Every structure is written in C-alpha cells, then in structure tokens.
Amino acid sequence: MQRGSLIKEGKAKSLYETDEPGLIWVEYMDQATALNGKRKHHIAGKGVVNNKIDTILFNYLISEGIKTDYVETLSDTVQINKSVKIIPLEVIVRNYASGSLQKKFNLPYLQKLNQTVISYCYKSDELDDPVINASEALGLGFIQPGDSERIQELTLQINDLLIERFAQANLQLVDFKLEFGKLPNGEIILADEISPDNCRLVDLTTKESLDKDVFRKSTGDLVTVYEEVLKRLEQSEEKAHV
Ligand SMILES: Nc1ncnc2c1ncn2[C@@H]1O[C@H](COP(=O)(O)OP(=O)(O)OP(=O)(O)O)[C@@H](O)[C@H]1O
Numbered sequence: 404m405q406r407g408s409l410i411k412e413g414k415a416k417s418l419y420e421t422d423e424p425g426l427i428w429v430e431y432m433d434q435a436t437a438l439n440g441k442r443k444h445h446i447a448g449k450g451v452v453n454n455k456i457d458t459i460l461f462n463y464l465i466s467e468g469i470k471t472d473y474v475e476t477l478s479d480t481v482q483i484n485k486s487v488k489i490i491p492l493e494v495i496v497r498n499y500a501s502g503s504l505q506k507k508f509n510l511p512y513l514q515k516l517n518q519t520v521i522s523y524c525y526k527s528d529e530l531d532d533p534v535i536n537a538s539e540a541l542g543l544g545f546i547q548p549g550d551s552e553r554i555q556e557l558t559l560q561i562n563d564l565l566i567e568r569f570a571q572a573n574l575q576l577v578d579f580k581l582e583f584g585k586l587p588n589g590e591i592i593l594a595d596e597i598s599p600d601n602c603r604l605v606d607l608t609t610k611e612s613l614d615k616d617v618f619r620k621s622t623g624d625l626v627t628v629y630e631e632v633l634k635r636l637e638q639s640e641e642k643a644h645v
C-alpha cells in the first residue's frame with residue numbers, strides 16, 4: 404500500500420490518501436494536547452503505544468461483531484482505515500462520575516451511575532466542542548433522522564464490550580469518547596481511535612489513574628502510564644487465548 408497526499412493533520416493523527424479508493428493511511432503522531440489543543444506537547448513514544456492499544460481494542464471489537472473503520476496495522480505508527488464521512492459529534496460515554504459531569508452535579512469521584520450516560524459535543528475547535536443534544540444536532544443538520552438512535556445502540560454495545568475487556572486487564576472504564584462515521588452506503592460504523600487519550604481508566608483495585616489525566620494534571624509520565632495500559636491489555640490477551 405502506498406501513502407498518497409495529506410488529507411488532514413489532526414492533533415493526534417495525520418490522515419493521507421492511499422492508492423486504494425476508500426482506504427486512508429493513518430499515522431499516529433507523538434503529540435499530546437489538552438484543553439482542546441490549547442496546550443500542545445511533543446511526547447516521544449506516544450504514537451506507537453496508542454497505535455498498539457487501538458489495534459488491540461479495534462480487533463477485539465471486530466471479533467465481537469462491531470463494524471469499524473479499522474482495516475490493518477502496517478507498522479508501529481501506521482494503520483490503514485476505511486475512509487468515512489465523520490459524524491461531527493464526540494460521543495461521550497460515562498459509567499462513573501468524573502470530569503465535567505462530576506463537577507456539574509458535585510458528585511463524589513467515581514460514583515457509580517445508575518445507568519450509562521451518553522452525551523454529545525459538536526466537533527468544532529473554533530467553538531471549543533460545545534455540548535449539543537440530539538434535537539439541536541438534527542435541527543442544525545449535523546445528523547439525519549435515525550442517526551442518534553443508531554449511535555446510541557452501537558455505543559451501548561461497545562461500552563459493554565470495552566468494560567469487560569478492560570476489566571480483564573484490571574482496569575475500570577470510567578468514561579470515554581467515541582466517533583462514528585458513515586460509509587458511502589450510509590451505514591454508521593465506529594471510527595477514529597480508542598486509546599488512553601480519550602478514555603478515563605483507573606486501576607480496578609487501587610483507583611490510580613492510567614490515562615491522559617496524568618498529563619492534564621501533570622501528575623505522571625504519560626507514555627509510562629500508557630505503556631502500562633498496553634502491557635496489561637497484551638497480558639490479558641495472552642490469557643484470553645490459552
Ligand atoms: N476513518 C476515518 N475517516 C475519515 N476521517 C477520520 C477517520 N477516523 C478518524 N478521522 C478523523 O481524523 C482526524 C484526525 O484525527 P485526530 O485524532 O488527530 O483529530 P483531532 O485533532 O482529535 O481532531 P478533531 O477535533 O477533528 O477530532 C479527526 O478529525 C477524526 O475525526
């Protein structure tokens with residue numbers, strides 16, 4: 404597969420055309436941002452570890468019947484994905500109170516929520532990814548009728564699968580962000596990435612943070628923590644396969 408011209412340089416990944424129609428070349432970069440890109444740092448080794456974690460999790464979801472944009476991992480930093488039209492919503496999924504929800508309702512950290520909470524932000528760096536509801540997203544033409552219901556259904560399935568997979572690695576999935584895209588035939592599939600950049604993970608036993616919170620709060624070395632997540636996923640993968 405040949406890398407073609409640059410389509411988009413994001414904060415974490417660069418997308419390029421390939422010589423095959425419908426497929427894109429996704430390069431995981433050594434970059435971390437916080438506060439919607441206002442704080443940007445070069446972080447050696449982050450691209451490799453996120454690519455590996457994402458590869459494990461997408462292969463797992465595919466093996467459980469979830470349709471995704473993942474095609475193959477070409478190297479330490481490169482994946483081939485299906486090109487989709489990204490639905491411009493960040494789908495935020497919460498199982499325990501943390502972050503903005505914890506703050507908004509003054510909840511105890513990691514309080515278990517009675518049911519999974521799904522909310523949306525409109526993907527716009529310019530507007531700082533504002534919170535949006537399904538009615539607004541429909542009214543503004545960001546989604547079509549039926550999309551929100553399908554996104555919710557897929558999100559709940561993916562959440563159940565990820566909770567279980569992370570638990571095998573002794574990790575608690577507190578909350579995370581997903582992106583979905585549409586194939587040319589209109590089908591909605593899981594896209595983008597799942598990595599500690601967009602998941603809140605804590606050790607199931609000690610509740611120690613193992614995610615981007617160590618970077619947001621400057622409490623630890625990001626790559627060391629991400630490598631710990633990768634190691635646990637790899638070890639539990641070996642166990643799952645014997
Ligand atoms: N399969 C795909 N097809 C097309 N675009 C994709 C696909 N998967 C992810 N993208 C998009 O690739 C871009 C680059 O990813 P990256 O994570 O670096 O973005 P980002 O800086 O977080 O930007 P954004 O605010 O747009 O999410 C994002 O806009 C993301 O939505």
Ligand SMILES: [Mg+2]
Binds near residue numbers: 413414415
């Ligand atoms: Mg991103």
